[in-house]
Amino acid sequence: MRIILIFIVSSNLLFPVGGVIVFNDGTTIEGDINSVNESSISLTPIGLTFPEEIRMENVDSLKLYDGKLLVANNKPLMMYSNGEFYEPGINTENKGDVYEDYDIEYVLTPNWSVNSYLGYPLIKSESLSDRYYDKISPVFGLSIGSPYGLFFDNFYVNGIFELAYYNFSKQSGEYTQFDGLAIQIGISPGFFVGETSISFTACTGIYHAGGGFIGGGSLDIPLGSEGILESIEMRITSRANIVQKEEGGNTYWIDAGISLGYEF
Known part of the structure; x- marks a missing residue:
């Protein structure tokens, strides 16, 4: 019966099989399954090569997409290598090349993410100084990170969409205000050093008086690897903002703050 079962299952393996991995925290990733062994799964995510x-x-x-369950509760129910399924414990030395068991500690898995940012302008151009604006509000931001981009080992670049609100105003004397909502798109490259990631932001879009640009960097602060903590991201962030003025020309400020995000 075992031989018949293996033959039937193996007949579907002339091409890569697709499936969905569910992680311990409930997040998922899907794509082509290349191999399954006792210690790891090799998968090519959708959209990547x-x-x-x-x-x-x-x-x-x-x-798998056809309903077959290969892994449950962190244990393989059926192994997969070189286009063949086999039960755990079966010797595969004579089946040709077998994927080696690499000791990989950190894995990049592309996910959607939602991030909030709260910062305060620390460095300002002369046109935004206290001489012209004596009340400065915190900068609020909301961004969405996509799973689409380039992912190489510990390095990645993904696309992002961002909204940000800024407000510089003058309360004494004649009231003036420099404020608005920025709508931007851009990229976020980054890399991992152990459990910590360092990422950068480059965005461009529309501000209240015209076009603008944001460039910045973030240092990830690990909160834990268990349960929901694995999906929550906390970062120390600094950003440089270059925007157009209503009367023409450009102005700038550099803010710093905290970013909180959630991957799903």
């Missing part, structure tokens, strides 16, 4: 190695202890389940 290169595989990612995912450690088995991070995986709650792996189900």
Whole structure:
């Protein structure tokens, strides 16, 4: 019966099989399954052309598109290598090349993310100085990070969309105000150093008086690797803003603050 089962299942493996991985925190990733062994899964995510190695202890389940369950509760129910399924414990030395078991600790998995930012302008141009504006409000931001981009080992670049609100005003004497809502798109490159990630932001878009640009950097502060903490991101962030003025020309300010995000 075992031989018949393996033959039937193997007949579907002339081409890569697709499936969905559910992580311990409930997030998912799907794509082509390249291999499954005792310690890891090799998967090429949708939209990418290169595989990612995912450690088995991070995986709650792996189900193929046809409904077959290969992994449950961090344990492989069926292995996969070189286009063949086989049960755990079966020797595959004579089946040809077998994927090696790499000791990979950190894995990049593209996800959607929502991030909020609260910062305060610390450095300002002369046109935004206390001479012209004596009340400065915090800068508020909301961004959405997409899973679309480039991902290489510990380096990544993904697309982002961002809204930001800024407000410089003068309360004494004649009231004036320099404020508005910025709508921007851009990219966010970054890389990992151990559990900590360092990322950058480059965005351009529309401000209240015309076009503008944001460039900045963030240092990720790990909050934990268990449960929901694995999906929450906290960063120390600094950003440089260059925007147009209503009377013409450009002005700038540099703010710093905290960013909180959630991956799903």
